[in-house]
Amino acid sequence: MSTAAVTDRRPSTLRGARLPKWSPWAIAAGSVLVAVAIGLAAGLTSRIQWGLIAAILFVVGTYVIAGRVEGRRQAKDRIATSLVWVAFLIALVPLISLIWTTLARGVHDFNLYFLTHSMGFVADSDTGGGIYHAIIGSLEQVGLATVIGAPVGVLTAIYLVEYGRGRLARAVTFFVDVMTGIPSIVAGLFILSLMLMADMQPFGFAGSLALAILMMPVVVRSTEEMLKLVPNELREASLALGVPKWRTILKVVVPTSIGGIVTGVMLAVARIAGETAPILLLVWGNAFINNNPFSGAQQALPLYIYQQYANSSGSPAAYDRAWAASLTLIAFVMILNLAARGIARWKAPKTGR
């Protein structure tokens, strides 16, 4: 390697002093070794602390060494690179831990019995019991919410894209934005205030209404995006044939973007399926099977997880059930997500890119 001085830039030298390619790995290995040594010497018990010390050593070491050899600009570049890598690796730790724990602890109770039995006559601290009642409740509540929320959302999006001019459309656009930001517990409180006026007891459909409110803006946004992707030429081609506007929308615009619309709805379903707060306020929770969403308290998967955690005063059996229910819920949400993506790819509009 040339040792041309970097200080004198002109006459130009194209070869600055460069650290060898393996240097980041060497610095990383060195940092880990030193961090382990420090950890052992200082008697730090937490491996997370070891990792943090190693990360800090790596960043500082890179900067110092690169600054010495390559100059300030290269050192800055290297420190940015190492910071970005370190940030990524640090963030991986909790996220991997979350997935791993849910899987590892969830499989303990996850079996057919668990899926097909309720918690009726099972005390929170006892083993046994299952989530059948919660699955039924979740499916009914989320299903009803979708039946209400999805059509309203899609139609609103059609209004905004195909008809929307003027003040009403602007107001709707604005309030859809506002609605996107409503915390789920506030949607729950809104329905609760209605129930207080009508003096009603908790029941599944009340939860559905809150979930529908949370779902609508999400569906409107995603559907809007999809409808906007439909090229205007298609609409004009249809209108020019004398096809009325509503048939153009139903027969040309919506079919062209149906894949994206369905994807958006499925993602919205996946999102509301995991909501706990409104269910806690409105559906209350129930250890028994209640198939009727219109009368009496029901259970739902997210709420089940919370109650197994919160009401069991630390019973390992309840924690096992909570993890298994989490695994079920994540699996449900992930399957919906993956299916939605699959549909999006399969039905993607062929026009343009």
Place this chain on the structure above:
Amino acid sequence: MAKRIDVSGLTAYYGSHKAIEDISMTVEPRSVTAFIGPSGCGKSTFLRTLNRMHEVTPGGRVEGKVLLDDEDLYGSGIDPVSVRREVGMVFQRPNPFPTMSIFDNVAAGLRLNGNYKKAQLGEIVEKSLKGANLWNEVKDRLNKPGSGLSGGQQQRLCIARAIAVEPDVLLMDEPCSALDPISTLAIEDLIGELKERFTIVIVTHNMQQAARVSDRTAFFNLSAVGQPGRLIEIDDTERIFSNPSVQATEDYISGRFG
């Protein structure tokens, strides 16, 4: 300051696709060399290998040698970042930094390299803008965003930005293709002035432009779609346009294909 470029046996790939094959040529200092040829013949790719911008594209890699005076740009230990400081580039579409003012755009390269004195900065910016024939039009609004200028002005701003760091070579990738005829003329005049100080290589689709601005012209072609582009011939511009030695060049210039 201006340097000679000596290319030998250069082949460039996009992933497994060979874009240009076995190109050798010499570009003389303080002259304008034009690259012409049909679309897809690899002239822009070749241009981008001259300041190691090609390898920025995912999958881009290069074999062969590019000597800048006697130093191989692809030699071991060469820092591509320093290469790009010595070999400036102007792109097809004007691309001033949208969030920077006109002044900051021109000063961007200097600030990156860090070897200037604060007091000099204004002077260098003024000199570069004058060099790009833009000073009179923008001297009253140096603090306005560069994106507010017209297309032709933006392109000259990009040229000012490129020459502010005093490169050895200036590469221009169809610098006028997004501009109107009057702006094009302004840029062509500018190229004529800049060749006093820099080695200039310009890719152009427009043969009249090549004839007007360049001293030497290189003709690129490809035998079929999907095949790598090759250098057919390089010669004095006058000769290429009056009496080329290869039939394909004549066919292309007289408009029989491409």
Place this chain on the structure above:
Amino acid sequence: MDISTQTTEAPPPTPPPSATERKRDARGATRAGDRVFLGLSRGSGILLLVIMAAIAVFLTYRASLAISADHGNFLTTFEWNTNLNPPVFGIAVLAFGTVVSSIIAMALAVPVAVAIALFLTHYAPRRLSGPISYVIDLLAAVPSIVYGLWGALILVPHMTGLYSWLNEYLGWTGIFSWDGGAPRAMLTVGLLLAIMILPIITNVSREVFRQVPRMHEEAALALGATRWEVVRISVLPFGRSGVISASMLGLGRALGETMAVATVLSPTFDIQASLLNPGGGTFAQNIASKFGEATEQGRDALIASGLVLFVITLLVNGAARAIIARRKEYSGANA
């Protein structure tokens, strides 16, 4: 798409009675169909407006019932005794806790999320960045209750080391002093919220960085910029407004998050100077924890606190939109 196969209503092959009549027919049918369809879609839009109005009206109404019965000061009282007669409650503690936990979450999550987004778009090997982006997409969909469960059972036990370390070296600041109780305090809440909103901020930022026009990056490269300088002078300025809106999205989630806070925090109704001593609460968490034992009056009080949370999230969203609009004006001309 083939229009002709889609439109079955082609003119009939037999000659129609008369041109004028046909036109009238068509227009009549068109009008009826269009009117119904327009009515339906516009009705849906109006329904959304009505829901929003109803939310505001009913929450305000129930809240006003509660606040007029309140014998404390609704804004400044450090108590939440809704079962007393007369009831005494105030939101000061909740507002403080909500703001503090969200600030911690944002301070931790935004820089890391931006770094990961840059990692995925500009640093990671391409073979790595695709699958990782996908996984982070999916993580953004993990329900908050699962984060809550994980936080309570896994994160909390692991926080002891950090707490004692902070207490040892930074305890003198007061903010990081620790009484040795279970690490179920604001710092843990903030950290869990940060982990929870990290995927969503990363995703949106990543999309923004991916849309930075290539030519801006090449402009910087051609000037001899290092990778970091390319990021600094062309990627970050271009992506700034997008990152702000992504952060606001995350902030909205953090402010309104219920379950992840309720599972991790051990709430008390006072304000702790230290982030490490258990105490405080957030609006959403307080609603979830107090709801079970609340009478109707208590529920109204909770609704009142929910209304405040609602207003805060509205303000945050509005601020975000204003910032983005301003940025857009400045860089609007970038062609």
